[in-house]
Amino acid sequence: MAVETVAPATRSTDFGNAVALSCRECGERVPLGPVFACAVCFGPLEVAYEFPADPEGLRARIEAGPHSIWRYAPLLPVPADVATKPNLDPGFTKLVKADRLARELGVTGGLHIKDDSGNPTHSFKDRVVAIAVEAARNFGLTTLSCSSTGNLAGAVGAAAVRAGFKSCVFIPHDLESGKVVMAAVYGGDLVGIEGTYDDVNRFCSELIGDPIGEGWGFTNVNLRPYYGEGSKTLAYEICEQLGWRLPDNIVIPIASGSQLTKIDKGLQELIKLGLVEEKPYRIYGAQAAGCNPVAAAFKAGHDVVRPVKPDTIAKSLAIGNPADGPYVLDIARRTGGAVEEVDDEQVVDAIKLLARTEGIFAETAGGVTIGVLKKLIETGQLDPAAETVAINTGDGLKTLDAVAPTTGPTAIIRPTLDSFREAGLA
Amino acid sequence: MAVETVAPATRSTDFGNAVALSCRECGERVPLGPVFACAVCFGPLEVAYEFPADPEGLRARIEAGPHSIWRYAPLLPVPADVATKPNLDPGFTKLVKADRLARELGVTGGLHIKDDSGNPTHSFKDRVVAIAVEAARNFGLTTLSCSSTGNLAGAVGAAAVRAGFKSCVFIPHDLESGKVVMAAVYGGDLVGIEGTYDDVNRFCSELIGDPIGEGWGFTNVNLRPYYGEGSKTLAYEICEQLGWRLPDNIVIPIASGSQLTKIDKGLQELIKLGLVEEKPYRIYGAQAAGCNPVAAAFKAGHDVVRPVKPDTIAKSLAIGNPADGPYVLDIARRTGGAVEEVDDEQVVDAIKLLARTEGIFAETAGGVTIGVLKKLIETGQLDPAAETVAINTGDGLKTLDAVAPTTGPTAIIRPTLDSFREAGLA
Structure with missing residues (x-):
């Protein structure tokens, strides 16, 4: 080149x-x-x-x-005047305080969803x-x-x-x-x-x-x-939106593992630059059971990630040989986090759970993250009294097929009050 | 009640x-x-x-x-502390300077797309x-x-x-x-x-x-x-994002006609409040030919809107008996604008035009608006030397079927350099 x-x-x-x-x-x-x-x-x-x-x-x-990733231009490999150049101006997506989801999951320390479905093409x-x-x-x-x-x-x-x-x-x-x-x-x-x-x-x-x-x-x-540096902006935004401080836990989906490693890099930069106060934080990785090479290595205590042949509805995470897998293992172990997996049925359930508690419709990767968050709490790997941020990386409109078979009308009725009463919804 | x-x-x-x-x-x-x-x-x-x-x-x-419609709380029927209440915090979507689309359409006075696909559920x-x-x-x-x-x-x-x-x-x-x-x-x-x-x-x-x-x-x-008052926020945001001034032209899709009438109400409020300087502006309405009751009345010089039976791919605009139709006619005529229509083929072409010039994938309603903008210029109804804003009300992911039949790969090849060369893309 x-x-x-x-x-x-x-x-x-x-x-x-x-x-x-x-x-x-x-x-x-x-x-x-x-x-x-x-x-x-x-x-x-x-x-x-x-x-x-x-x-x-x-x-x-x-x-x-600007209200985009370009507010962090000094921390990125871009010119200082980058915001004046024509581009999609992504980022500075909503950090949603997820009180209803927190109640369902038993989280008492505060739960936020970083919702990257708000980006221009609706993914991170x-x-x-x-x-x-x-x-x-x-x-x-x-x-x-x-x-x-x-x-x-x-x-x-x-x-x-x-x-x-x-x-x-x-x-x-x-x-x-x-x-x-x-x-x-x-x-x-x-x-x-x-x-x-x-x-x-x-x-x-x-x-x-x-x-x-x-x-x-x-x-x-x-x-x-x-x-890869673009993923650091997720770390910057989360900390700034929390009022320039670190959360206790971040739950991040793993495809190649790059997003997770770069979020850790971003947090370390904020600490070194004095933009946030240093304190311990835990990084958790989320995989689908049908493509779980990093989760399997984490559980087995291995440093090496053995490739798998992906078979999961979470297509955007279906990388069987994740390049940054070993670094993910390092970070999860160094910070006291974990890497967990959920099966496709749990992914669908988690998509619906997030939708019905927070009004956020996530793609399958978001379902993996929320499903893993739930499992981490249930298995005692994540402290519900700590403050947690989970990342939704994309929009449910992109993976409608995942929920379509089990998501439909409550009732079909004739356009009459009697028919509505008979349906038992009134 | x-x-x-x-x-x-x-x-x-x-x-x-x-x-x-x-x-x-x-x-x-x-x-x-x-x-x-x-x-x-x-x-x-x-x-x-x-x-x-x-x-x-x-x-x-x-x-x-806040970076949402709640920044305009004093101009809306909501409590002053509305931003503290749990809701989706919509609005303050991007106003995109559409220089490439402007060149294609021959607009020299400046063209912006107000892109409401950035809202939480991806429509206005x-x-x-x-x-x-x-x-x-x-x-x-x-x-x-x-x-x-x-x-x-x-x-x-x-x-x-x-x-x-x-x-x-x-x-x-x-x-x-x-x-x-x-x-x-x-x-x-x-x-x-x-x-x-x-x-x-x-x-x-x-x-x-x-x-x-x-x-x-x-x-x-x-x-x-x-x-209905929610639509006023489109007017507020457009003017604030232009630096607190009125554009010359706004092109708005018509379903019930409420959005158009409330945008006009919002502009009038900004003028009365002294937040923008008063000057003439023109309001243009956009309909699909398969559901064109307001456009037909405008062209015929009628004050009354005769209902139609909708038949168009622009389903979100398919209201055959639009409640605010007469008010739309008033506003288009008062401001020196117009109401125009495009057929389904032109809608699809306009969706693709916007996508390939600005990287914005609009739903069919957005295709109607851009298609009508094009037609208004071609027919001399909209001055290309004036500054124009067109509204994209929703996301292309919601109406994939409209473009699917005519949108596909440039080529299908084997994974070899020879096969790629043969495809003639190199």
Whole structure:
């Protein structure tokens, strides 16, 4: 990929306070570029910063900023004037005080739902894509791409349009019609691959190494270090919306595990910057039983995550070989949290529980998170007297099929008062 | 309905600056209560206010308020502390500067999309329901209800849950499965009526007059005067987001016509209160050709709206006998606007146009609005050199069927570079 197309001087300015990519495994530092693996040890690269040391000034600047992730521009690999560039302006979604759900679950220490269904394409993917878009702008890339099973495809398609990029998105050819529509409607190229999601991924890696891929930014491959930073904004928003303090527990769904590890990174940054007071917090990971490699490793006490073949209705979490799995295990153990799983029936029950207690209709990933929260409390792994935040990463409209078979009218009647009385609802 | 359950003294406090209901036809005033028709002339009742006369103080208070419709509490029939009560906190959705769409349409004076798909249940209905909920609270009602073909049912179901009401919502029994799920998932009673939407409406009117309906608030019937006020917040937000000034043109979809008339009411209030400078503005109404009673009357120069039998994919606008039709005609003519219509094919094209230019996926009602905007420009009815705002009232995920038949992958390939090259996309 054409790292050389951008002069280093411009580059360091345009990435704000980000100064390098750093290998998570061996610490090797490389210049900011569209690369994702350490040339020394093949470990994952992540963004390193030199932050200003003025917590009061920083906090005031954030609070005066736009109502989107861009209020945290000084903590992200983006230019200071990022909010003036055309993009979807995701983030600063609602942190909902979930008193009714808390009562149902026996939580007495306070429960909040961070509801990311309020993002522009109704999933948390808008956060990560927005950062990848700015990286692509900095690197002079012209086409945005990704492999996806749904949410990411829509987020990339929409973001590309607004930011003025071409897009070419790859999906398994046999996706449900609704997801294909969401991915295709923004008018970029949408390519169905005859194969599984793993085949799509392998093909994308091939494309990056080929001249065809010159000028392409794959949000979740060669732009992954930037993309991942978008998840930190969930941590920032939760703490700011709580009044600049840490919650006791956060329950987070696991697909690749990137969201969970980056939320932990974000919390650590807030502590180091003095934006929140340091105190212990616990990070909990949530998986579906049909795709539980990290939960299984956590329970078995393993450091290594053994890949599985996914079989769950929670398609957006169905990554059988999660790249950040080992880091998730580290964080859950370091903070005194856990990684738990629930089966598909519990996922559906949890979607309905959240809907009927808080009026929030979550996609299956949200059902996994709320289902796991319930199980963690019931099994004594999460203290109900502590303050807990659970993350709903997407919208129920995207996974209607999950609840459709068991969600229907209470009664069908004729349009008469007698018929209504007979139904026994009056 | 039990107006008497609330003492007048409490009532006037709890409704903020609202002081009475006033008949739009004859001006008769009655106390604030769950009534919707004038006892003298059967005209529609609307909320009358005594506003404070301090524009600078009011503007500062609004700007310091929450990022929801509640920042405008002093201009709504709600208590001053409404933001502290549990509800969905809708509103303050994005006003998107639509430069790419403007270029496609030849608009040079500036074009914005007010994107109400960002509301909690992803349609503008959350605004109107939120006001109805506060009225129901004031009147001591315990069950929220409505007749609906989709969006409103979901909005009422979700709002009832959050605000702590029972809900019982009525729909035609043969709605699409997806819409039934959205209406049922929040766990209130959902009753399918064997009949058309008109039958559902008639049944609801019967229910209000029956002892069964005691304590029930029908958002779009006996709470209609309050419910309608929610649409004013679209006018407030548009002007505030433009920097406290009026646009030249606003294009608004027409179902009952209430949204359009209440946006005009909101603009007039802002002018009278001195929050924006007075200047001419034009209000345009948008209908589907398959349900065009107001557009037909406008073109024919009639004052009376002749009912039609709706046949359009824009189901959320399919009201054949729109209650506020005559008022819409008045406003379009008074302001120098127009009422136009587009056919279903143009609706689909407009949904795709908005998606591929701005990354906004609108439901069919949004397609009607954008399609009409395009037609108004092409026919010389709307000045492209003037500043225009068009309203997207709901989310494309709610009406996937409209675009599904014509929205799919650009290509299906094998997972090889050769296969990709053959597809001609590289």
